[in-house]
Amino acid sequence: MTTLALPIGKEQSPRPAQGASFGTWAPTPVQKLILILAHHTPLGRGRGRRLAAALLRRLRDGPIDYTLGGSPFRFDIRDNSTDRQSLLHPGYNREEFEFLAEVMGKGGVFVDIGANVGFFSVKLAAQCGAGCRVIAIEPNPVVLERLRFNTEAMRDRITVVDQAAGRAEGVARFQSQAGNLGQSRFDADGEIEVQVRPLQTILQSLGVMRIDALKIDVEGFEDDVILPFFATAPKTLWPTRIVIEFTSRSEWKGDCIACxxxxxxxxxxxxxxxxxxELGDAATHRLAGSGPSR
Structure with missing residues (x-):
């Protein structure tokens, strides 16, 4: 996605301390109007979304505190495409979210690998209520600060893991993409050093015994997580449903889809x-009319 340029002659506001309480960056009346229009017209999609984002920034160049789907978020549309899409287009990733939410009943477990600022983690934790458990895995320290802010109200349900899931335990270099934090990724020349642990090791350390739903989006390194996990994890730990980002599939060294x-x-x-x-047994039960099964 093309990164929006700041309007000529306008200085960029400093990044806010995430500790500032929710509502500090509540939208102005005109920003609220733009958001309403974006949510009900094409202004929230495609070129319209880019225009809406530019207008929001021209009015006040900073983050926006907004309650979406009943959950409070601090969105920063200046440097994260996920924030732009989530804030301006209510249908963003709706099919994926509903697919995962269907198997997140009382006491459900969701693992979010590449959690970004917590869009999936917070929404699922809010919808499933007390008793559910969400594991939000995110290694980027810049994004982590925002993820912790967004998950603070549900810290009893959401565990934030400040590590990367990968093939083996160790450390790796990580490149944070200033223009779009959602595209940050492993890079041998990256300026950040992050701890890497196999997914199964992370889950075992947290006492996770089963997974109902899992989402993974790690910018072309999905194979480093998926392949070793399914090679060693017991079937009792296999997720019932998985959403996997595939647009960087050409970078995989092994085929996650075939796996x-x-x-x-x-x-x-x-x-x-x-x-x-969806895991075959669960899919068979659902198609037979008995609903999702563990």
Whole structure:
């Protein structure tokens, strides 16, 4: 996605301390009007979204505190495309979210790998209520500060893991993309050093015994997480449903899709950026009319 340039002659506001209470950056009346229009007209999509984002920034160049779907978020549309899309387009990733939420009943467990600022983690934790458990894995220290802010109100349900999931335990270099934090990724020349642990090791350290839903979006390194996990994890730990981002599939060293299919997962749907898989036994029960099963 093209990064929006700041309007000529306007200085960029300093990044706020995330500790500032929610509401500090409440939208101005005109910003609220733009958001309403974006949510109900094409202004929230495609070129319209870029225009809406530029207008919001011209009015006040800073983050925006906004309650979306009943959950409070601090969005920063200046440097994160996920924030722009989530704030301006209510239908953003709706199919993926509903697919995962269907199996998150009372006491459900959701693992969010590449949690970014917590869009999926917070929404699922809010919808599923007390008793559910969300593991939000995010190694980028800049994004982590925002993730912790957004998850603070649900810290009893959401565990933030400030590490990266990968093939083996160790450290790796990480490059934070200043123009779009959602595209930050592993890079041998990256300026940040992050701790890496296999997904199964992370889950074991947290006492996770089962997973109902899992989302993974790690910018082309999905194979470093998925392949070793399914090679060693017991089937009792395999997620019922998985949403996997596939737009960087050409960078995989191993085929995650083939791995999932070999493990018995069935492709339920495919969106612009993600593939939605359901474990075969659960898919069979659902199609037979008995609902999702563990």
């Amino acid at each position: 999932l299919q070999d493990c018995g997962y069935v492709l339920s749907s495919k969106t612009r950026g993600n593939m939605l898989f």
